[in-house]
Amino acid sequence: MRAVFLGTPPTAVPPLAALLEVADIDLVITQPDKARGRSGHLMPSAVKTAAEAWGLPVSQPGDAAGLVTALERVRADIGVVVAYGRILNAEALASTRVGFVNIHFSLLPRWRGAAPVERAILAGDAATGVSLMQLDEGMDTGPVISAIETPIAEDETGGTLAARLSHLGALLLADALPGFMSGSLHPAAQISAGATYAARLHPEEAELDWRRPAADLAQRVRAFNPRPGAWLMAGGERFKVLAGEAVATAGEPGWIEAREGEAVLGTGDGGLVLVRLQPPGKRPQLGRDWMNGRRGAPLQVDE
Secondary structure (H helix, E strand, O other): OEEEEEEOOHHHHHHHHHHHHHOEEEEEEOOOOEEEOOOOEEEOOHHHHHHHHOOOOEEOOOOHHHHHHHHHHHOOOEEEEEOOOOOOOHHHHOOOOOOEEEEEOOOOOOOEEOOHHHHHHHOOOOEEEEEEEEOOOOOOOOOEEEEEEEEOOOOOOHHHHHHHHHHHHHHHHHHHHHHHHHOOOOOEOOOHHHOOEEOOOOHHHHEOOOOOEHHHHHHHHHHOOOOOOEEEEEOOEEEEEEEEEEEOOOOOEOEEEEEOOEEEEEOOEOEEEEEEEEOOOOOOEEHHHHHHHOOOOOEEEOO
16 A cells, blocks of 8 residues: 655654554655744754654645645555645545545544634533544545544643544554555445534634633633643733633632632632743743742733
8 A cells, every 4th residue: 555644743643653554655745844933943844853754755845736746746545634734625635546534633523624622622522532534625524434432531631632632543544544445444424414613723712701600711721722822911911821720719800819829810700720821921830839929919810
């Protein structure tokens, strides 16, 4: 089996390793290097770094036409996509012998789209999973080849859940792809009636509105860690909230106060303990240490 792999972030690396076990990888395609940090140095994607370390050829087309050209040069049997970052058009989908499959981090048809992991946590889903599906021209609408379900732990963040689903996806790919290619495993069409859409994440929606219930805010902190990162404005400055815990009682709504040694935000219902935060221009720290540095002085959240 000759394969081409398309992926970019760290969550795509375990499936790439799994594909190595069941196929000959003719080419790895990933997004172009991007400028990172204050220095602006170009940095490779996690997939490029792993592929080069494993001696695999890498291509980084900058547009749809370049992608099609790279794929047509290879003419592989199968294409595997994991968080590549670009939608494949009809010409690209036709460039391999049997098309493309995609590892999607949800139990399709629930949470089609760009941010299925975070949306599942935000919605309070008790479980999620990984689906191996055939790609078509729709948004995660293709037939499902196989899937694995897993519960969502109460303390899981968007980052930790995505990492766990990445490893489950690797297991799923290694187990199901050979059967799909041999014809012994048959895809099943999705039931559109149960479909939900996982819209792309935006920093604006990660702002913590103290008028919401504390349990909702704690859920948002988990879902948006690490991307795009929950935050609030207080004293004219932007604070990142890295970990939070809902409690039943709090002080004045809209104020961050010291309560039993913790920094607690009064909310519309209960309080949000700011377990870990990052003040502007400083390193992440425990909320209680930050409050101790203020000598317990309360701080009002900006409107």
